[in-house]
Amino acid sequence: MSSDSEVINLTEIRRDTAFAESLTPVGHELKRCIQCGTCTASCPSAAFMDVTPRQMWRMANLGLADQVLHTKTMWLCTVCYECQVSCPRGIPLTEAIARLKQMAIQERIKGFKESTAFYRAFSDVMRRYGKMREMEFMVRYFMSTNLLSATGFAGMGLKMLQRGKVKPEMPQLGGEGRLDKLFDRVAELEGRR
Amino acid sequence: MKYLFYPGCSMETSALEYTTSMLGVLKTLGAEIEELENWTCCGASVGAVMSDLLGVVLPARNLALAEKAGDGRELIAGCSACYTNLRKATEAARDRASLAKINQALEVENLAFRGTVNTRHLLDVLANDFDMDTIKSHVKRPLTGLTVAPYYGCQTVRPYSPFDDHNHPTSMVRILEALGAKVHHHLHEATCCGTALLTTKPEAGFTIAGTILEASSPADCIATVCPMCHMNLDSYQDKVSKVLGKTISIPVVFLPQLMGLAFGLEESTLLFKRLMVSAKPMLERVGAAQG
Ligand code: SF4
Ligand code: SF4
Numbered sequence: 001m002s003s004d005s006e007v008i009n010l011t012e013i014r015r016d017t018a019f020a021e022s023l024t025p026v027g028h029e030l031k032r033c034i035q036c037g038t039c040t041a042s043c044p045s046a047a048f049m050d051v052t053p054r055q056m057w058r059m060a061n062l063g064l065a066d067q068v069l070h071t072k073t074m075w076l077c078t079v080c081y082e083c084q085v086s087c088p089r090g091i092p093l094t095e096a097i098a099r100l101k102q103m104a105i106q107e108r109i110k111g112f113k114e115s116t117a118f119y120r121a122f123s124d125v126m127r128r129y130g131k132m133r134e135m136e137f138m139v140r141y142f143m144s145t146n147l148l149s150a151t152g153f154a155g156m157g158l159k160m161l162q163r164g165k166v167k168p169e170m171p172q173l174g175g176e177g178r179l180d181k182l183f184d185r186v187a188e189l190e191g192r193r
Numbered sequence: 194m195k196y197l198f199y200p201g202c203s204m205e206t207s208a209l210e211y212t213t214s215m216l217g218v219l220k221t222l223g224a225e226i227e228e229l230e231n232w233t234c235c236g237a238s239v240g241a242v243m244s245d246l247l248g249v250v251l252p253a254r255n256l257a258l259a260e261k262a263g264d265g266r267e268l269i270a271g272c273s274a275c276y277t278n279l280r281k282a283t284e285a286a287r288d289r290a291s292l293a294k295i296n297q298a299l300e301v302e303n304l305a306f307r308g309t310v311n312t313r314h315l316l317d318v319l320a321n322d323f324d325m326d327t328i329k330s331h332v333k334r335p336l337t338g339l340t341v342a343p344y345y346g347c348q349t350v351r352p353y354s355p356f357d358d359h360n361h362p363t364s365m366v367r368i369l370e371a372l373g374a375k376v377h378h379h380l381h382e383a384t385c386c387g388t389a390l391l392t393t394k395p396e397a398g399f400t401i402a403g404t405i406l407e408a409s410s411p412a413d414c415i416a417t418v419c420p421m422c423h424m425n426l427d428s429y430q431d432k433v434s435k436v437l438g439k440t441i442s443i444p445v446v447f448l449p450q451l452m453g454l455a456f457g458l459e460e461s462t463l464l465f466k467r468l469m470v471s472a473k474p475m476l477e478r479v480g481a482a483q484g
């Protein structure tokens with residue numbers, strides 16, 4: 001958390017009052033938040049976040065959708081469920097964060113290239129082969145982010161190859177992917193096509 | 194005892210030693226286990242981020258296969274992320290509207306899901322389906338003199354934990370003690386390993402993994418029950434050492450590897466040689482080091 005706080009004038013800013021409702025299954029769960037801070041205290045990533053989980057849930061309840069979607073908070077979430085099982089108000093917080101990631105990816109929020117590239121690359125490989133292929137995933141991921149950062153991982157990659165931890169497999173280009181039909185049907189059911 | 198087994202992507206590749214040692218241990222204990230045919234990825238941490246429905250349909254596809262093949266057998270998952278996703282889909286199926294939607298999607302795969310199959314974590318099976326006297330009776334090479342730091346990680350016990358405490362799990366303790374090992378308790382047994390952050394935000398990821406490794410370091414090795422935890426703790430120790438400013442070097446093994454070691458199983462089943470941090474010092478301690 002950075003020490004310089006920013007003053008937001010709530011009467012002047014555009015607020016999305018339905019935002020918090022869109023993050024949980026029933027809709028009103030986040031309104032139960034009492035700002036106790038247990039989520040932040042239990043979060044292993046809080047120290048690396050620009051906005052802590054407690055602060056983010058307050059912002060969500062205030063309807064500050066745009067500000068929330070531009071925080072790093074969700075991308076530093078490891079989906080460990082600490083906050084969700086600890087929240088005294090029983091709010092499904094980890095699942096709300098998955099919704100935030102969905103929105104940020106769909107709205108193509110800029111600035112978190114590594115994270116969005118990670119999800120895209122993984123999803124593409126899964127759709128194509130029905131299973132993860134670590135080599136191809138890593139190649140796709142580093143190609144779409146920063147090839148230089150890949151060099152940091154190259155030594156380890158070689159060691160893993162030697163131990164048979166990653167399998168070198170030829171990518172299959174073209175043709176129908178193993179889970180294309182299922183992915184397409186889900187998109188259709190969700191009205192995304 | 195008969196089970197179905199969902200390997201998931203990692204147990205087939207990077208964590209193959211987890212699979213082979215698990216199969217060896219269950220066989221020794223007299224359990225029968227059959228791999229689920231035609232399984233596909235559970236969606237990992239990615240399905241639910243692509244869409245709510247995809248997040249439950251990907252695991253539900255496998256559960257539908259398990260119902261078809263299962264004859265009521267329970268489905269074992271050794272990967273904690275797979276375990277969580279599979280249970281999440283079963284949870285979603287309790288709601289009729291959401292089950293209907295899942296099945297509309299599964300139609301294209303000619304599958305139908307009823308929500309009846311029970312998914313168990315491998316740790317749950319090992320700790321609760323066999324009594325500790327049975328486990329003890331198979332010990333040929335007691336792990337006397339070996340101190341083990343248990344590491345459960347996050348999704349093994351959260352959000353679902355029908356078999357252990359969310360924050361202070363203890364399932365591994367009785368197994369390790371039955372093997373003759375000493376348990377080193379620490380404050381980070383069930384905190385998160387950092388998951389994808391080690392790739393996407395290495396500074397944060399290495400610090401998080403480093404905290405766990407440092408807390409475990411008085412032990413001779415760390416015992417894990419998830420391929421992701423294992424990969425994060427085993428593979429990056431040189432990078433973590435740089436971030437912490439001190440050398441960390443501790444073997445990270447899978448719990449069934451330790452069980453198999455105590456049961457006297459062969460290296461060809463246990464595959465300690467695949468670990469990134471050499472297990473040799475720890476194997477020497479129990480007199481099991483080879484060449
Ligand atoms: S733990 Fe729950 S109630 Fe407390 S601040 Fe976090 S979200 Fe709000
Ligand atoms: S689920 Fe995410 S936000 Fe919640 S405690 Fe874990 S890392 Fe933090």
